[in-house]
Amino acid sequence: MRASRPAEFVIVQLIRAAGFSAIVFVGLILFFLAREGGPALLEVPLDTLLAGRWYPIEGYFGLLPLLGGTLVITLGATAIAAPLGVLTAVYVAEVAPRWAREVLKPLIELLAGIPSVALGFIGILVFVPVIRTTLGLPTGLSALTGAILLGLIAIPTIVSVAEDAIDAVPRTYRDAALALGATDWQTIWRVTVPAARTGITTAIMLGVGRAIGETMAVMMVTGNAPVLPSGLQALFHPVRAMTATIAAEMGEVANGSTHYHVLFLIGVVLFVITLAVNLVAASIVFRQRKRAERILS
Amino acid sequence: MVTMSVSRCRSLTWALLLAASLLAGCQRTSGAGEEANAAGTTIQDQGSDTLVNLALAWAEAYHQEYPDVTVSVTGGGSGAGLAALVNGTTDIANASRPIKPEEIEQARAKGFTPQELVVARDAIAVLVNPGNPVDELTLVQVADIFSGRISNWREVGGEDRPIVRLSRETNSGTHVYFLEHVLRRGENGNETLFSTDTLLLPSSEGISAEIRQNPNAIGYDGLGYVTPDLKVVAVAEAGMPFILPSIQTVNDGTYPIARDLYMYTAGEPDGVLADYLRWILGPEAQALVASLGFVPVEP
Numbered sequence: 203m204r205a206s207r208p209a210e211f212v213i214v215q216l217i218r219a220a221g222f223s224a225i226v227f228v229g230l231i232l233f234f235l236a237r238e239g240g241p242a243l244l245e246v247p248l249d250t251l252l253a254g255r256w257y258p259i260e261g262y263f264g265l266l267p268l269l270g271g272t273l274v275i276t277l278g279a280t281a282i283a284a285p286l287g288v289l290t291a292v293y294v295a296e297v298a299p300r301w302a303r304e305v306l307k308p309l310i311e312l313l314a315g316i317p318s319v320a321l322g323f324i325g326i327l328v329f330v331p332v333i334r335t336t337l338g339l340p341t342g343l344s345a346l347t348g349a350i351l352l353g354l355i356a357i358p359t360i361v362s363v364a365e366d367a368i369d370a371v372p373r374t375y376r377d378a379a380l381a382l383g384a385t386d387w388q389t390i391w392r393v394t395v396p397a398a399r400t401g402i403t404t405a406i407m408l409g410v411g412r413a414i415g416e417t418m419a420v421m422m423v424t425g426n427a428p429v430l431p432s433g434l435q436a437l438f439h440p441v442r443a444m445t446a447t448i449a450a451e452m453g454e455v456a457n458g459s460t461h462y463h464v465l466f467l468i469g470v471v472l473f474v475i476t477l478a479v480n481l482v483a484a485s486i487v488f489r490q491r492k493r494a495e496r497i498l499s
Numbered sequence: 500m501v502t503m504s505v506s507r508c509r510s511l512t513w514a515l516l517l518a519a520s521l522l523a524g525c526q527r528t529s530g531a532g533e534e535a536n537a538a539g540t541t542i543q544d545q546g547s548d549t550l551v552n553l554a555l556a557w558a559e560a561y562h563q564e565y566p567d568v569t570v571s572v573t574g575g576g577s578g579a580g581l582a583a584l585v586n587g588t589t590d591i592a593n594a595s596r597p598i599k600p601e602e603i604e605q606a607r608a609k610g611f612t613p614q615e616l617v618v619a620r621d622a623i624a625v626l627v628n629p630g631n632p633v634d635e636l637t638l639v640q641v642a643d644i645f646s647g648r649i650s651n652w653r654e655v656g657g658e659d660r661p662i663v664r665l666s667r668e669t670n671s672g673t674h675v676y677f678l679e680h681v682l683r684r685g686e687n688g689n690e691t692l693f694s695t696d697t698l699l700l701p702s703s704e705g706i707s708a709e710i711r712q713n714p715n716a717i718g719y720d721g722l723g724y725v726t727p728d729l730k731v732v733a734v735a736e737a738g739m740p741f742i743l744p745s746i747q748t749v750n751d752g753t754y755p756i757a758r759d760l761y762m763y764t765a766g767e768p769d770g771v772l773a774d775y776l777r778w779i780l781g782p783e784a785q786a787l788v789a790s791l792g793f794v795p796v797e798p
Contacts, residue, residue: 257692259669267695326705331712340661340715343698422705425698426668440698450668450701 235473239466246464256428256442258451258461268468270431271345271441272475275420278349278437279356279413284406286353287360291405294361295368296390307365314358318351322422325351330423337438343425345441351419356409363408367401368394400487407483411476414445421446444468539567540771546573546580546593549672550760553619554593556787557779568771584763585609590772592763595621595672611766618779620794622722622749622757623677625732626706628714633657635733635741638755642682644717647694652715664697665706665718677719681756703792719756722749723792749794760793 242251246263253264294306325347333350334342371394379389395402425440426447448465455462544554551574558570573589580592585605598613606613625641627633633655636644643649645664652660667674683689700706703724710716710729722744725731733741736755748754768776778784785795 255695257669259675260692326708330709334713341663341698341709341713343709421701426700427696427698429696440696442699450699451670453670455670 232473235466235470239463239468239470242460242463242467245460251464251467254430256447258464261460263460263464264428265464265468265471267428267430268442268444268447269471270436271424271428272414272443272445272472274345274431274436274441275348275352275424275443276410276413278345279352280406280410282349282353283356283360283409283413287357287405287409288364288402290357290361291364291368291402292390292395295365296394297386310358310361313354314362318355318416318419319422321351321354322419325419325423339438341425341440343423343440345424345431345437345439348420348424348441348443349437351423352413352416355416355419356413359412360405360409363405364398364402367398367405370401371397403486404483407479407486411479414472414476414479417443417445417449421449426450444472448472539569542568542570542591542772542775543583543589544570544572544591544593544762545575545583545589546591547577547595547672547760548574549595549621549676550593550619553760553788553791553793556791557784560783560787561775561778568775570775581613581763584613584765587765590764591776594761594763595676595758597759597761598763606765613763613765614767616762616764616776616780617759617796618762619760619785619788619796620749620757621673621676621760622744622754622794623673623681623719624722624725624744625734625756626710626718626720626725626729627732628710628712628716629728629730630714631657631730633732635735637735637737638681638684639737641734642684642691645677645693645697646682646691647696650694658714660715662717663709663713663715664694665709665716666693666697666699667703667706667720668699668701673719673721676758677756680758681719721792722794723789746794746797750797757794 242263250261250263251265253262254266255262255264256267290306290310294303294310298306329347329350330342332342333339333344333347337346375393375397376389379393380386384392420443424443424446426442427440428442428447429436429439431439431441448468451461452465455465544558551572554570554572558572562569577592577594577596580589580594581598581602583589584592585602587609592613598615603613625636631652633652636655640649640655644655644662645666647664649655650662652658652662666677669675678693679685682691682693698709700709700718703720706718706720707724707726707729710718731743733743734755735741739755742748742754744754744757749757762776762779764772764776780796788795
């Protein structure tokens with residue numbers, strides 16, 4: 203038996219390495235992004251980076267239109283996906299009869315598997331003309347179309363995680379509420395959903411994270427016009443997202459040029475935003491857990 | 500138990516060895532490719548990014564027909580290609596503009612005169628929705644529309660509709676040509692830019708899909724990418740007749756938004772190089788020109 207120790211040691215080390223590799227990869231990604239994007243801060247004056255015009259072939263490197271574009275699309279997508287996703291999760295977990303649940307869950311997971319390019323095609327062929335004619339807009343290639351597609355992409359993530367969270371609420375909570383005379387609706391709305399709110403928040407944050415990083419569908423339907431968004435009506439105008447900018451321009455840019463460095467700087471900004479979203483989600487989960495522990499003790 | 504663990508360690512070693520040899524194998528294959536090139540003849544072809552896809556298509560087709568000749572194509576821009584020709588690091592320089600007098604001077608200083616060959620033509624069609632009543636626009640009107648000075652179709656004789664401007668992405672050669680020769684009228688020091696709300700679409704298909712269904716849209720694209728369900732607008736220089744783009748009007752020089760695409764060689768080409776350039780002007784290579792959205796040169 204003692205002779206098997208080396209093998210065990212190797213296996214333990216391999217598992218440990220696998221665990222740490224995630225941290226190493228994130229660290230390396232950040233390192234390379236910063237190494238390639240950092241020079242942009244030296245090459246381009248800060249007031250150019252914070253200007254409102256993006257036209258890289260003539261040296262206009264204003265990042266604000268791109269940042270604004272991403273924010274408008276992401277907020278729109280969240281406004282669409284969060285309520286729809288959470289309500290779907292509640293329906294699937296609490297209301298739907300067994301057969302409906304067995305049909306709905308795989309269908310929603312199938313939606314998650316549709317490639318975003320295919321969704322982009324559907325967007326161009328179906329959503330763009332319909333949005334232009336029904337809302338009377340000059341063009342259907344707008345932030346709204348992008349937000350709807352991103353909402354569709356984020357919904358499966360939200361439904362799947364939120365449904366698990368609601369499902370994990372102990373049976374006794376519902377029994378207790380029903381025994382006290384609460385109706386089904388009161389049980390769901392006042393007991394089950396609040397008990398699962400940590401998981402639901404995580405679900406929404408994961409959905410938002412998925413939406414921020416999405417590229418292909420956004421590039422196909424938002425029109426990619428680098429207009430600085432102003433106010434709520436920006437949702438109905440074309441916008442240019444950060445991800446779409448990187449994808450559209452990286453292919454042809456000269457290696458090591460200022461434009462190349464600025465594109466990597468956009469990558470750093472995206473990375474920081476995603477990190478911030480995840481940190482906010484983690485802190486909400488952490489705070490709520492502490493509160494729950496206080497109540498229980 | 501003992502033997503088991505030993506054999507496990509051994510299999511791990513084998514796996515590592517295998518992985519290492521695979522990696523080494525990968526590196527070796529790239530080297531082998533270069534050796535094969537050295538056995539035949541390699542033509543270096545560098546320059547214009549507008550021409551790069553066409554040059555690659557030619558290189559590929561030629562290599563399939565004559566496997567002992569390899570054409571290696573690089574982009575980098577017309578200026579970079581002509582500089583490489585002057586320095587003797589390329590056999591062919593691709594250019595989307597005619598050579599400048601100072602570049603000819605530099606070449607003469609190195610002891611040769613660059614030879615020019617028009618290999619294809621590039622024409623840009625201005626496109627609108629088939630339901631749009633506007634049939635013709637002057638170049639100044641097209642420039643004013645794309646720079647944002649005109650933003651309603653009524654101002655150019657159309658219906659009372661907002662104008663939605665569609666353009667290729669900024670990294671496309673078509674975008675740059677349109678900016679320099681239509682928006683800026685080819686003038687040095689003219690700093691006109693596209694209106695910021697111009698939609699930048701990543702593909703020709705994106706542009707035609709939007710124009711097909713949107714009566715507000717105006718766009719432009721290489722003549723070869725135009726599909727029959729789009730309406731092509733006739734364009735005119737100031738005081739000249741309105742001309743629709745076609746292979747004929749591009750070749751006789753009457754259509755205003757068109758340019759020649761060139762290949763330059765160091766002196767009169769001979770041997771393999773001359774064969775290749777002769778093949779490029781032949782029917783097979785000129786068919787590839789049309790399939791990539793350019794206008795073939797008429798013999």
